[in-house]
Amino acid sequence: MSTLPTIFILISLFATINHAIEIDYCVGDSNLPRGPEGYACKNPSTLTTDDFVFTGFRGERTTNSIFRNNITLAFAKQFPAINGMGISMARLDLGVGGVIPVHSHRTSEIIVIIKGTIIAGFIDTTNTAYYKKLEVGDVMIFPQAMLHFQINAGDTPAMAIVSLNGASPAVQQTSFSLFAGNLPSKLAEQITHLSHEEVTRMRKLFQSA
Template structure:
């Protein structure tokens, strides 16, 4: 065996050992600050089965928001048992005519529709839109960081579940980011090419004008 082959085997073995699981789980201790790799582990002696069960998706969800939707997060802050596992979930309820507006995450996302009919899609960095009508049981993937959306085009409530490959994937809604925050109207007008009247209309809609 030559030196290069030996070195390759050694590096592979080292990386494999370095990634070995040292703990069965690391339920996040939300009473302590989050670090770049997540929360500090809760004392294992205090962990119970209930820590591994999340009931936040139960029941009917009102869709009375400005977008006629309700997004129930199952991220690490809501479900601390996800800490360190690199996964999270959310439930999407979209009323008739409602939308999950254009948004993005730090992670990729996969959606499965369990009720209703929607159009779902994402826009890639070439500004090409990939969108499709989804029926119950259909699954679609939204690649990491891509702007994506869902629209209820049916005559009944639509419900979907999404999974993301990160415990804290982040969520940035484009429209509220522009109009619901502290960005001055003049800057919004310049970066969007929208008229002053339209920017002020949107800001008033979000209560920031």
């Protein structure tokens, strides 16, 4: 390897490392503009310990939604301290018969079962489904952008904690994307092969959820 390319590689590597440790943290300020790398930073001199603590996972949850679930997010919007850190979390509560319907993120996700029994799985781009009944303490990974789901497989409420490798991983639920947004019914019928009556029923169901 010649000297010039070697120097260039070393400089690039040093610049990357240096950038990674340029600041200790960037607690997001939602009152300032948000860019592609996250929220702008709050003034460090105004921060307290409470800025680095999230208490939103405390307490019990009701699971009376259409899917008998309750999802508590700890993304950058809800927990500004993780802004720019490439990590986020969520609490999943599933009532008896509850599900987290098929959805995807722009990140990978890992799940830890805290209470109950949950069938969790994902479907890859070859349409192969990987799923398993998980017990308390079990952990499963869902690769980046893969469609995945969770189902309460027991006769008692279930709960899990998930972590994602992005501060704002987004959540795209397939059912809501197809039937709760501004996609015309005619197009929904064409791309799903569902009847007009079924698409109409689904739109009423999810737009009111």
